[in-house]
Amino acid sequence: MEAATGSALPTRRCAKCHVQEATLDSRSQPVCRDCFTKFIATKCIKQIGILGKETRPAPSASAGPPTDTRRYLLGLSLGVSSAVLLHLLHENIEFQLARGRNAPFDLLVLHVDPSAAAPGPSAAAALERYRRRYPRFAFTSTPLPTLPSGPPTHQSSSSSSASSASTTAATTAASRSDMARILTRHALLAHARAHRCHALLLGSSTTALAEQTLAEAAKGRGYAVPWLTGDGPVPSSSSFCCPSTATATATATATAEDAPTQQLLVYHPLRDALRKELVLYASLVAGLEGLVVVAAGAGAGAPGGGAVVNHRDLSIEEVMRRYFAEVEESYPSVVANVARTTAKLARLGGEGAGAGGGGTCGLCRMPLDEVGDERWRGELGLGRGTGGMGGRGPGRVCYGCERSTVG
Numbered sequence: 001m002e003a004a005t006g007s008a009l010p011t012r013r014c015a016k017c018h019v020q021e022a023t024l025d026s027r028s029q030p031v032c033r034d035c036f037t038k039f040i041a042t043k044c045i046k047q048i049g050i051l052g053k054e055t056r057p058a059p060s061a062s063a064g065p066p067t068d069t070r071r072y073l074l075g076l077s078l079g080v081s082s083a084v085l086l087h088l089l090h091e092n093i094e095f096q097l098a099r100g101r102n103a104p105f106d107l108l109v110l111h112v113d114p115s116a117a118a119p120g121p122s123a124a125a126a127l128e129r130y131r132r133r134y135p136r137f138a139f140t141s142t143p144l145p146t147l148p149s150g151p152p153t154h155q156s157s158s159s160s161s162a163s164s165a166s167t168t169a170a171t172t173a174a175s176r177s178d179m180a181r182i183l184t185r186h187a188l189l190a191h192a193r194a195h196r197c198h199a200l201l202l203g204s205s206t207t208a209l210a211e212q213t214l215a216e217a218a219k220g221r222g223y224a225v226p227w228l229t230g231d232g233p234v235p236s237s238s239s240f241c242c243p244s245t246a247t248a249t250a251t252a253t254a255t256a257e258d259a260p261t262q263q264l265l266v267y268h269p270l271r272d273a274l275r276k277e278l279v280l281y282a283s284l285v286a287g288l289e290g291l292v293v294v295a296a297g298a299g300a301g302a303p304g305g306g307a308v309v310n311h312r313d314l315s316i317e318e319v320m321r322r323y324f325a326e327v328e329e330s331y332p333s334v335v336a337n338v339a340r341t342t343a344k345l346a347r348l349g350g351e352g353a354g355a356g357g358g359g360t361c362g363l364c365r366m367p368l369d370e371v372g373d374e375r376w377r378g379e380l381g382l383g384r385g386t387g388g389m390g391g392r393g394p395g396r397v398c399y400g401c402e403r404s405t406v407g
Contacts, residue, residue: 012030013030014030014031014032014035015029015030015031016029016031016032016035016039017032017034017035019032020032020033020034020035024036024280026039026277027332033284036280036281036284037281037284037285040084040088040273040277040278040281041088041091041092043270043272043273044085044088044089044092044269044270044273045088045092046272047231047267047268047269047270047271047272048089048092048104048269050231050267051072051199051231051265051267051269052070052104052105054199054265055070055198055199055265057069057070069102069103069105069106070104070105070106070198070199071105071106071107071108071195071196071197071198072105072106072107072108072197072198072199072200072201073107073108073109073110073188073191073192073195073197073199073200073201074086074089074107074108074109074110074200074201074203075110075111075112075184075188075200075201075202075203076109076110076111076127076130076139076203077111077203078111078123078126078291078292078293079203079292079293080275080278080279080282080292081203081204081205081208081270081275081278082202082203083203083282083288083291083292084203084270084278084281084282084288085201085203085269085270086109086130086134086137086203087285087288088269089107089201089269090134090136090137092104093105093107093136107136107137108137108138108140108191108195108197109130109137109138109139109140110139110140110141110142110187110188110191111123111126111127111139111140111141111142112141112142112143112144112183112184112187112188113141113142113143113144114143114144114180114184122293123141123293124141126291126293127139127141129290129291130291133287133291140191142187142191144180144183144184144187145183145186145187145190173313173314173315173318174219174314174315174316174404175403175404175405175406176315177315177316177317177318178219178315178316178317178400178401178404179404179405181317182363182364182401182404185364186236186365188200188202189234189236189264189266190236192236192264193236193262193264197264198265199264199265199266199267200264200265200266200267201267201268201269202266202267202268203268203269203270204229204268204270204271205270205271205273205274205275205277205278206270206271206272206273206274206275206335206336206339207274207275207276207324207328207335208275209229209268209271209338209339209342210324210335210336210338210339210342211317211320211321211323211324212225212228212229212317212320213225213229213338213339213342214320214323214338215316215317215319215320216228216229216400218316218320219316219400219403219404220398220399220400220403221364221366221398221399221400221401223348223366223367223368223369223398224361224364224366224367224369224398224400225342225345226342226345226346226347226348227347227366227367228366229268229339229342229343230342230343230345230347231265231266231267231268231271231343232265232266232347233263233264233265233266234263234264234265234266234365235262235263235360235365235366235367236262236263236264236365271339271343274328274332274335274336275328276328276329276332347367348367348369359396361396361397361398361401362396362397362401363397363398363401363405364397364398364400364401366398368396368398369398
């Protein structure tokens with residue numbers, strides 16, 4: 001009607017600044033480009049501020065300002081979330097320097113390449129693009145590590161060797177994906193410890209944390225979900241080392257039973273942002289989309305992706321990714337509720353891990369839930385686990401890892 005009379009369509013004003021024209025929709029609100037990018041940056045910097053309080057350097061002996069600088073390690077997957085996180089951290093440092101302040105932290109960046117025994121050419125080329133765009137940061141790449149060959153206990157020697165052999169020859173997509181995720185996490189933790197980092201930063205979005213929550217519960221690791229998706233200290237072990245950190249950790253290697261008691265802060269600064277919001281943010285920042293390397297098969301995980309011929313070719317993570325890709329579009333509050341509820345769960349077994357408590361899994365290093373693990377086996381009609389649940393050594397594994405190592 002208005003077009004017929006020659007009158008122009010009304011211009012939507014941004015619901016936040018009320019000045020610029022709204023060209024985007026963010027959480028049911030019309031917003032402008034500047035307000036949207038500021039919104040995403042604020043979500044990230046808020047979490048970094050919380051981490052800064054946790055890692056505040058101790059005051060110097062002369063009662064002057066602290067001399068120790070915070071050092072963080074960022075896990076770079078070459079996906080959109082970690083790329084956005086890296087860019088936001090870079091922008092935060094540049095903002096502080098422009099105001100005459102010191103850089104709030106030093107940042108190391110590590111990419112764990114799961115494609116081959118050595119970093120592939122695609123990863124090397126991608127990292128070179130990152131180095132040119134962010135010369136301030138040190139970028140490192142390492143291949144996916146292997147399971148450690150620690151001294152087995154008398155109850156778990158056979159299970160340890162069987163697990164090591166079966167991990168490399170896992171027959172299902174779910175097992176391969178689970179082992180790759182565990183070993184990637186160990187490589188990041190080992191690198192962070194070797195370089196004396198105060199915290200490990202992961203680019204998991206709200207959507208990714210919700211996916212991981214359901215995936216880990218489905219794999220039999222629900223007891224460890226608060227440790228895997230929450231922010232805070234987590235058990236780490238120097239016995240899981242990637243080649244780039246093997247030399248650095250040699251001087252600080254602990255015994256297999258002592259290693260799980262060493263803890264490192266792990267934070268998810270983008271935990272309050274949806275994946276679709278990060279994808280949109282990357283499209284608005286010049287040159288950022290070009291840094292994102294889309295993983296093989298990622299397109300099939302989107303709604304309307306390629307048909308699945310055999311569902312055995314899908315990992316549990318991929319099933320969750322497909323499910324939440326649809327939920328995120330229509331019911332984003334449901335995704336946020338899953339992540340927020342998980343963040344409220346109490347972490348059990350952490351303080352006593354490896355020291356009179358339930359202990360930790362010799363593979364994923366998460367606290368063990370012996371009662372829950374035995375219940376899983378009983379309901380499925382399985383015998384007592386091959387992980388030597390009665391023993392007390394690195395061969396003791398949780399039910400989730402036990403199932404993954406046998407394919």
